Structures are given as structure tokens and as C-alpha cells.
Amino acid sequence: MEPMEDHTYSVSEITRLLKKSIEGNPEFTSVWVKGELSNVTYHSSGHIYFTLKDEQAVLSSAFFKYANKSLSFRLEEGMSVLTLGSFTVYEKRGNYQFIVTQMRLEGIGELLKRIEQLKKRLLEEGALDAARKKEKPFLPRRIGVVTSPTGAAIRDIIKVAMRRFPNIEIVLAPARVQGTDAVASIVRGIEELGRPVHSIDLIICGRGGGSFEDLMPFNEEPVVRAILASRVPVISAVGHQIDHPLSDDAADYSAPTPSAAAEIAVPVKSELVEEIDYLFIRAQTALAARMTRVAERLSGIAALRCFRNPREIVAMRELELVDLEQRISGTLKDRVAAGRQGLLALPDLYRLWRSEARERRSRLDVAWGAVEKLSPRGVLARGYSLATDERGRIIKSIRTVSPGGSIGVMVADGSMGCTVNTIQREVHGGKENAGEGEAKL
Amino acid sequence: MEKKTPAKGKPSFEKALGELEKIAERLEDGSLGLEESIAEFERGSRLARYCREKLDEAERRIEILQKGKDGAVEKRAVRVKPDTGEIDDDEDLQGSLL
Known part of the structure; x- marks a missing residue:
């Protein structure tokens, strides 16, 4: 076939046509695509770039900042995801791109199944038996907290704990509570706070509320095992509304929020x-x-x-x-x-x-x-008085005073200066005069 | 339930408070002799003092652990407002153990 003058396009012309036909096609707009993540790049601008792939094809994708803000988990290589998006053609590179607006983890069902299986195993082992629970100290002196240093959880815990017990001691083991190294970091925190050198008598481990994916680290076996193995009693404090994480089952106590955990911990x-x-x-x-x-x-x-x-x-x-x-x-x-x-x-x-x-x-x-x-004050209040000599010492015997001497007399609401007129010796319930009259003001 | 033995045979706060309550009850039921009553009261008085001391033992310290240069764990103070428990400086709350 020969080239035809009036049917020849420039590169930009044909690319523009292609762009128009793809972007204007409802079949390529707001579609769900499932695939595996690879080449995930978190750009400093806040955009995320990655490739979606399956066995036969790859799809270059972009997840812009405005859309990924609400993302509740961190993208990792190999994750199976469901994405909603539309196609665009990038003229300068001559490629097409999938612009993602929403993403879900595929296989939540699988995760739930995994959690169920772990729980069943723990139950069979007897690891969740009530008898294995450690009792928390009634009066903790030093509380350890495993959570994110930047989150609201630690701030809430400090506020609540200090309001209840102003001289409480709190040690934070900073952890990541979501993302790739969340599990390792939470386990590390629990283990570190359990070392006797820190003198911790109670650990609060948790985070504020979040999506199912957010709370997933608290369902992972290493975290659950670290809680079970802790020498120090643990309160699991993961914000949740419906399903509680496995850390709640493993811990000695559980609370629905970090603030509630602080209330349980501190009298x-x-x-x-x-x-x-x-x-x-x-x-x-x-x-x-x-x-x-x-x-x-x-x-x-x-x-x-x-x-x-x-x-x-x-x-x-x-x-x-x-x-x-x-x-x-x-x-x-x-x-x-x-x-x-x-x-x-x-x-x-x-x-x-x-x-x-x-x-x-x-x-x-x-x-x-x-x-x-x-309680000398209590005695004075009952109508008794206390006599002291000139040097303020309590007079216990008449031998230490003499007629004409000055003494102080203290009663409940004050004291008086008095002069000793007479002295009488007490004899077996009766009195033997050694002088006359009474002490007089 | 696990070890709950506070230092050197001293009773825990909870135990001391429970003892104090028992003493108050025994004194109230009036079955003790006078000498016993006085001895019990003196013991109660010591327990009350002990409990109050226990409450003041802690020293209001907020700290954060950090991984130090040589890999050892270090402690750093976190400054808070003493009346509200609010964090003075968010810079204090940073870092990681990993």
C-alpha cells in the first residue's frame, strides 16, 4: 500500500486522536482493574507510581496525591489489589497510563481466614486461656507504651494518665503502627520495654482507630506472640468499633481506645x-x-x-x-x-x-x-490541754515546775501564757496539797 | 497470676490498703481488748503512712526510647505541661527503635 498524501498524520496528530478515542471511551473510564503491584515508587511530591501486572501484561499506573490521601495501607511489591481508575494517554512519552482513584486490598477474605486460623491455633495451644493472664499492678509506677510517637494515641494516654495520677512515669517505645515494618517495630517495642532495666510494671500497646488494613499488624502472629511472651502485663489498646484484633485476645487486658487503656492502667x-x-x-x-x-x-x-x-x-x-x-x-x-x-x-x-x-x-x-x-490536735479538740514549760517542752511532772513560774497552756484553738500558783501531788486517785489554789491566767 | 512481689518483702499498696481496711473493721466491731485495739491502731497508722508514701513514689517523668549510635537503647525526656499533660514540643516525640 502506498502512502497517501491526505491520509498521512503527524505523530502528534495521531497521538491526539488516540488520546481522544481512549479518554473519551466509557469503556476505559472508571473501570476496576485487578492486578499485582510492582515497581512501587513513593514520589516526594506525594504521588505514587507503580505497575500493575498479571502473567501476561503490565499496566503503568499513577496514584496521585489528591486520590491516595485516604489510602489506609502502604503499597508493597507483590500486593494483590483492586484499583478503580481511568486511562489517559501521555503524548510526550507515547504511552498510556492508568490513573487510579481508589484502591483496595484484594483478598480481605483471605486475611480474615488467616486471622481465624491463627486464633484457632492459639486456642488449641491454650495460649488464650484466662488462667494465663497476668494481673496488672493496682498501683503502677512506671508504664510502658508501644505506639507511634507521632499519633494521637500517645498524647491521649499521657493526658489521661497524668490527669488521674499526676506523678506517673511513662516510657514510650516509638513504633510504626502501619506499613511494612510495623510488625517488627511493635515486637521490638514490647520486648524492649520488658527488659528489667526499664522497671516497667505495665505495658500499653496499640494505636488509634483505622481501617481493617490499618489494624492488621495487631493481628499478625509475631505481635500476638510477643504480647503472650511478655514478662510485664500488657493492655491491648487498638481503636476499633466492631472486630477487635487478635492482640486483644492475647493481651492480659484490652481496651477499645488508647484513652480507655490509660484509665484501666492508672488509678x-x-x-x-x-x-x-x-x-x-x-x-x-x-x-x-x-x-x-x-x-x-x-x-x-x-x-x-x-x-x-x-x-x-x-x-x-x-x-x-x-x-x-x-x-x-x-x-x-x-x-x-x-x-x-x-x-x-x-x-x-x-x-x-x-x-x-x-x-x-x-x-x-x-x-x-x-x-x-x-494525734495531739485530736486530743485537744476533745477538751484536753497541753502544758509546756518556758522552753516549750511538754510538762510531764510537777517536779519540772515551781510556784510563780511561767507555763504555756495549749488548747484546741490556741494557747495561753499562765503563772503557776500552786502545785498539788496526785496520790492514788486523791490529792495531797503542796500549795493552794489553781493555776491562774 | 504472676509474680507480684514488690521490693524487699514490703507489701504492695493494694495489700497494705486492704490490711488497713481490715484493721478499721476489727476496731469497729469492738471485740478486741484495749491493748490489742491500741496495737492494731498503731499498725493501721503505720500502714496509712506507708500507703501515702507509696502514692508519692513515682516522679512524673515522660520518656521516649531511642536507638543510639552504637545500637544501644537511650532514653530521652519528653517535655509536657504539668497541669494538662500536653506535649510541649512535638520534636520530643520522634524516632524509632529499629
């Missing part, structure tokens, strides 16, 4: 302080009540008539006896005399009561001593 310090104070006050109140009961019993004993004046009773009975003796016949005399002997034994009983009372009294002193030691 609220102010509540613990309140709890301690509450229990201490309960113990203090109970002890005070116990001592009040002893004091009441003691004053009850002291109020008994025989205790107040036993000799009076004995004397009265003796009078009655004498009267009887005078009125009854001599034959009863012996029996009455025996009864008299019995009654005369009363002073012994009196002595017994007295020593009992003295003993209780000294025990009470010990009790008050204990309370004073622990």
Missing part, C-alpha cells in the same frame, strides 16, 4: 488518698469509742456505793449485828458471829476492786498516750 490518685484518710479516720474513731467505753466502765465502778464508802456500809452492818446480838438468844450467837466474820471480809473485796480500778486506770493512760502521740 485516680486523689480517690486513693481519700480512701486512706477515710480508713484511718474510721480506725481512729473506733479506737476513741473503745476507750470511752473503758472510761465509762471505770466511772461506773467508782460510782458503786461500796466503792465510794465501803467502810460506812461495813459499819452500818456492824451496828445491825450488835443490835441483833443484843436481841437474840445466846444459842444463835455463834452463827451470828460466823456471819460477822463474813461481812468483815468486805474490805478485802474493796481492795480487790481498787486494784482492778487502778489497773484499768493505768491501761487507760496508755491508751490516751497512744492517741496523743498519734
